[in-house]
Amino acid sequence: MDPTTGEFQIQIGQAKIPLLPLLKTLGVQEKQIREAWGNEIAAVNMQKGDAGTLDKLYSRLVYKPEPGADQLTKIKAIAAEFAKTELDPEVTKRTLGKDYKNLTPEAILDITKKLIAVNRKEAESDDRDSMAFQQVFGPEDLISERFVKDKSGLRQLLWKATAKKSLDHIPSGVFNKSIQAALIGSGLGSSLEEINPAEIFDHQTRVTRLGEGGIGSIDAVPAESRSVQPSHFGFIDYLRTPESGKVGVDMRFAAGARKLGNNLHTFVVPVKNANTGETEYKTPQELADMPLMFPGEDKSDLPMVAALVNGKIKYVPRKDAQYTVPNMDNTFSALTNMVPMKSMVKGQRVIMGSRMFTQALPLENAEAPFVQSAKFDGDGSVSHEDEMGEKLGAVKAQFAGQVVSVSPDEMVLRDKDGNKHVVDLYNDMPFNRKTFWTQTPTVKPGDTVQPGQLLATSNFTDKGGTAALGLNLRVGYTPFRGRNYEDAVVISESAAKKLTSQHMYQHEAEWDDNTHVGKRAFVSLFPSEYDKKVLGNFDDNGAIKKGTVVNYGDPLVLVTKKRDQVYGKVHRGRAGAFANETITWEHHSPGVVTDVEHTKKGVSVVVKSAAQMEVGDKITGRFGDKGVVSEIVPDQQMPQDAQGRPLEILVSPLGLINRVNPAQIIEAALGKIAEKTGQPFKIKDFDNDKDLVDMAAKELAKHGLTDTEDLIDPETGRKIRGVLTGNRFFMKLHHTAESKGQGRSVGGYTAEGTPAKGGSEGAKRVGMLELGALLSHGAGKVVRDSKMVRGQANPEYWTQFMAGYDPPLPKVPHVYEKFVGQLRGAGVNVVRTGTKTHIMALTDKNIDELAGEREIQNAETVDWKGNLKPVKGGLFDETLTGGHGGNRWAKITLHEPMPNPIMEEPIRRTLGLTEKQFRSILAGQEKLGDKTGPTAIHDALKAINLPRAIEQAREDIKSGRKTLRDAAVRRLAFLKGAEATGVHPKDWMTTKVGVLPPAFRPVSTMGAKKMQLIDDANYLYKELLESNNVLKEASGLLSDVGNERLSLYDSMKGVTGLGDPQHPKNVERNVRGFLSKIFGDSPKFGTMQRKLLSSTVDLVGRAVITPNPDLDMDEVALPEDKAWEIYKPFVVRGLVRRGMPRMNALRAVDERNKEAFAELNAQMNAKPIVINRAPVLHRYGVMAFYPRLTK
Incomplete structure (x- = not known):
């Protein structure tokens, strides 16, 4: 409904059709329409009737329209199609007040009445994201759907199995393709880093609205779908979501959510009946219609209680609220529940804290936290850490029995009936990245075990089987020599060893x-x-x-x-x-x-x-308080408490304020007590009966402790008064300094000649954000250097440079030459005039200038079994193209002239043709004038008198008719373009296709299996040659070659990138034409932004940065190993210019002798480095500094 006019329309595909004629077609009377819409809106829609609506609906809705069908037949067919359209009765009952199963005329009228009411603000719009309107589908649904789609193949397998009465003839892995397509091809599966088992468990509860069957892409997610959804309460953890484009649509199920019996699509949550005290399970649809009290409200004596009503928080009479959520634990995911005292922490920090558990490395002497999050539904003796222990590898006995045998891989138990049970154990099982899982038995043969007794621990639990992903460290909140500013932390040597x-x-x-x-x-x-x-x-x-x-x-x-x-x-x-x-x-x-x-x-x-923990490694608490180790201080230099014990970690006190993390103080205080008593605190969260601050203060007083202490600086003997100290739980994250530290001089390059990414010596990118900052600084020469010198392979340049010469600036980058070549290969002529570049249609004359007489004879590339020797007459023929790395253009002569695909729209606009008419004429199915086929189009274009056609277009614009004027404006633009470039419309037809030089479409092999690496253009040229040959052969045998012509033209469109490949296998390979590659899936990943404006560069590195007060404001510490890599060409050049032979200079740098070291320092003093801090959101995200060496 157009809210400004009141007009109703129905959208089918891209077409918008007035709704009123459809309703009349379906038998709705005018009286019914006026009663539903009112006279005013009905009158507006009466004026918008379209005489051709019936034909439009019939052609778009009916799968196989009947030629020459009368009006009655069309009406019946349209009504039948609408009757087939299914609706969810539960949804329509909730939104329209009546349970419609199909899209009947009555249902359409009720929909329009609801739209009018919403527009008049007489009713609220439906909350499309409400759980009441959602269904949950799991892997089992996707896999079964794939089997249903492949029912013919499954039927054959079943027939074979029953016929042979055996499965021996069924090959293994027959279902692999279907299962992989369901899990990976659907986009719903995700590869795990597998840092620890918590990540595996976390992904088991993952729920998303993206992927197959959901929202198609991140860009299509409505803004309101990203917001906190009240109906998720109890079903989905409303906090746990990534800080990326998937925010709000990639979530985790709440701990209390359960599937309802065998109904895989319906989830229920436990709620407490305030009247009976019993626990009941309710669906989202049931809870949407009743007030749902928040935990603890059922104990309130007030007449009004807080409840969730229709997705909104309201205060309702106590007697009207029957159900309540038992506790807040049920509303969070398992890992979120491991964040203690969430009620004192900002929501964002809870999100970060829950994610940090999945990134924690296993420690050699890991401990369970001194302060744990107790389960609310018990007596407080069991914590979420205890419960998570079993998910992280703790094994407990399921029955009473005796241990028969124990090995690193398994243990055997015998139950009371004498039956043996094997318990498998992980023994140094590697994970995907850089950790492993191992379990250690805690029992020995002959031991008697009881149900629930601990049988084995893991490297992710403590000796009691409780989750242990970190260590409890003595912490002090105090500045320390400027080393723990902001996110930086200082740790002691003993702490670094403990965090191994x-x-x-x-x-x-x-x-x-x-x-x-x-x-x-x-x-x-x-x-x-x-x-x-x-x-x-x-x-x-x-x-x-x-x-x-x-x-x-x-x-x-x-x-x-x-x-x-x-x-x-x-x-x-x-x-x-x-x-x-x-x-x-x-x-x-x-x-x-x-x-x-x-x-x-x-x-x-x-x-x-x-x-061991190193400088630059990342460490975090459980409240999203992530930091970087800036210094490891000897124990004797760390501040000491009154007992002479050195603190183990020093953090900035500002983090308590700017991160809104008061729970840290409570944890530190209670941790101090737990360290003294040896007993952990297990605290129930969201407990309205307990004031945590008051409780912590009383516990400190009870044990003769205080929250703050006077510390002693052992180096100066000075007393540091009133420092907040305690004991907190910290985890070591997998982002270590070793993995972040990278450096590169010059090295590997891609086929396009750009520095290759990946590995410890991979190149880094100067992206669009960095480019903007550099331009804002006015650093044009830095930009030029990053493109011309460091942004491409320049072996000759660096050879001369290190030999002491001043080499000329390198030539135009290979990637730019490829870009221009791809444009020409797509049929776009690129002409550079001074500082300007003009683009126009590529003509036969242009192709002849590029390719001369070099014509491709066959679609072969190289002999894959014969050292990649080019095939004679093929796409890599040495005479025609120059072979591997050749820079010669060649051509393919077409059997018939064809429109240049890049000029299809100008041709259609100039001749006044629709796309359907254009293809019909090309195929010989329709005439243009008195001719048909490509010749008809060519002759029509040839007959155009440019000055007269331009004048006619201007006259049509002046005529004032909207449809005519719009077409004339476009036609005029194309005609004036032809006049300006000197390319007559007849030259928009072509008799040949240029073949890009092999340097820009290489072929090669990779790996032990000699996997063929073939540039997409070679597949598409092969399709084009084969289509051309088919047309050539068919022309002498068949009278109608329309399909062959269209196949040839579509093959040309495939090469240009304006159409898909013809062969299904090439579609599966995601083979793309030139323009498709140039444009990319989005501007960010197109050639212009990704490869021309931004680029990967040489002489680059990456490292973790930390505060260092010993440096000047324009200095930065550079790791010595990386400095040798990045400055290598400059050090060699400096030594050579001082008289040392080049080979000796290279050897001196490799050996890092005194002469080379002195030259390195001289070069660093003369040549500052440019540092960026991603993401670069302003000009100061990129700055220059003088480097100073550090270990």
Whole structure:
């Protein structure tokens, strides 16, 4: 309904059709319409009647319209289609007051009445996001749906199984494709980092409104759907959501939510009947119609109580509220419940705290928190940490019995009836990233166990089976030498050792035909790479032996590979034909090899290590108070309490205020008491009967403690008065300084010649935000350097630079040449005039200038079994294109002239054709004038007199008719463009297609399996050549080649990127044409923003930054290892200019001798570094600093 005019319309696809004619078609009388709408709105809609509405509805609604159908037939068909449209009776009863099962005329009238009432503010609009209107679908629904869709295939399998009366003939993995499509292809599945089991459990309760069957994309999510939804109360944790574009639509189920029996789509929550005291389970639909009291309100003596009524918080009479939520624990997810004292914490911090549990690393001596969150529905003796312990690996006995045997992988129990039960255990099971799961038995053979008794703990629990994801540390809230400003924290050496985390890394080597397996083969080719002592730790297959201790840089698997004999490439010497691809240990902490697994395809080595807390590592409490370790101070230098004990962690007191985190104070105080008594505090949350501040003060007084203390600075002997101290629980996060520390000089590059990302030496991006900041600074030369010098592969430039010369500025970037080439390949001619670039239609003349007589003869690329040798006459023919890396254009001559796909709209607008007419004429199904086919279009364009056509377009604009004027405006724009560029409309037709040089559409292989890497353009050129050949052959055999013409034209559109590929497999591969790649899925990921304006760069690094008061305001500390990498070209150049031979200079830098070190300092004093802090939201997000070395 248009609220300004009162006109009703129905939208079918992109078409909007007046509703009134439809209602009359369905048999609704005018009297009924006036009664429903009122005379005024009815009169407005009467004037908007459309005589062609019936035909529009019939053509759009009926699947197979009957040619020449009379009016009565059309009306019956339309009515039948609407009758098929199903509605949810429960939803319509709630929204319209009547349970409609189908879209009947009465239902449509009730819908319009509701719209009028909402527009007049006589009724409220429906809350579309309410749980009452939602259904929940799980993996089982998606998988079963896939099986239903593939019922024919399933029927064949069942027939085969019943016919043979055996499953032996059914191949394994027959359902893999369906299951993978349901879980991964739907976009609903997600890969886990698997830092700890809490993350796995957290994702088991994940619920989202995105993906298949939900909202199509993040951009389509309405703003109101992101807000806190009152109806989620009790069903979905209304706090737990990411801080990304998925906010509000990626959530977690509340702890109390349950499925209703076998009904997989209906969830219920437990509510307490205030009248009977019994617990009942209610659906969202049931709770939407009754007041739902908040926890504790049922105990209130007041006549009015707070309740949730129709999605709003209201005060209602006590007698009208029958049900209440038993406790707030039921309204949060399991991990949110592990945040203690949530009622004292800002909501955002609760969200962050619950997420931090999934990122906590396992510690060698982990502890359960001194202050825990007690379960509300008990006596307070059981906490959520106790409950979570079983999810994190604690194993408890399910029955009374006796332990028969215990091993690292399992334990066997015998019950009272003599039956044996095997309990499987995780024994150093690696997770996806860098941690592992292991369980330790707490019983021994012969022990008698009782139900609920602890049988095993894990590296994520304490010895009692309680969740233990961190440590309790003595904390002080005081500034310390400027080192703990804002998010920075200072810890003691003993705390760093206590926070030693457990890690496990998997290293795999795959064998292929080019691999020379074995230690002997490696030593014969690289005899001086490692000494005998190191090689003694390896088996004959080149894998390190189990139990070996490895340090940074030590080899794990000796790998020698024969370099690919790419056609046309020559290797000098025997060693030059082989590459040392040894896998090494790249972590600062030593490791122990725990497993070595040999297979026919390769070898896998698993290494376990323990890493102490380091400067730059991240640490957090449970209230979102995340920080970075800025300094590790010797214990004897840390502030000490009255007992002479050094504090273990110092944080800024400002965090209590700006983070709205008063719960920290209570935890610190109660933790201090728990440390003294050895008993943890288990506190019920949202307990209205207990004042936490008062309780903490009384407990401190009871145990003779205070919240603040006078500390002693051992270095000066000065007393620091009134410092808030205590004991708090902290976790070490997986974002360690080692993983963040990266540096790169010059290195690997992509096929486009841009610095490659990924790995410890991957390039970093100067993005659009950084570009904006640099331009705001006026740093144009920095921008130019990042594009021309550091933003592309420049081996000749760096060779000359390090040799001491002043090389000229590099040429135009390869990625820009590719961009221009792709535009030309799409049929767009790019002409540069001075500082301006003009784009126009690419003509046959332009293609001849690019390709000359070089014509592609077949669709082949290279011989994949013969060292990628180009196939003669194919897309990589050395004579035609230059072969691999060639820069020659070639062409494909079309059997018939075709419209340039990029100019399809100008052609249609100029000739006054619709898209359907255009394709019909092209296929020979309709005539243009007295001709048909491509010739008809070409002749019509050829007949255009540009000056006269431009004048006619102007006359049509002056005529004043809306439809004519709109078409004339567009036609005039295209005609004037043709006049300005000197390209007559007849040149919008083409007889040939330019073939992009191989340098911009490479082919290669990757990995041991020689997986083919083929640029999309090669697939599309192959389709084009095949379609052209089909048309050529059909023209001599068939009288009607319309479909073949359209196939050729669509193949051309596929190449340009204005259409999809013709072959279904290419659609599955997501093969895209030139313009589709240039535009990207969004401007941010298009070529212009992603590759031309922004780019990855060399001479770049990444690290964690922390406060350091010893530095000047324009200085920054740079890790020495990264400084050697980033400044390497400048140090070599400086040494060479001082007279040192280039090879000696390179050796000096590698050895880091005194001369090189002095030159490094000189270069750092002369050349500042540019630092950005992502996201760069203003110009000061990018600043220049002079670096000073740090370890």
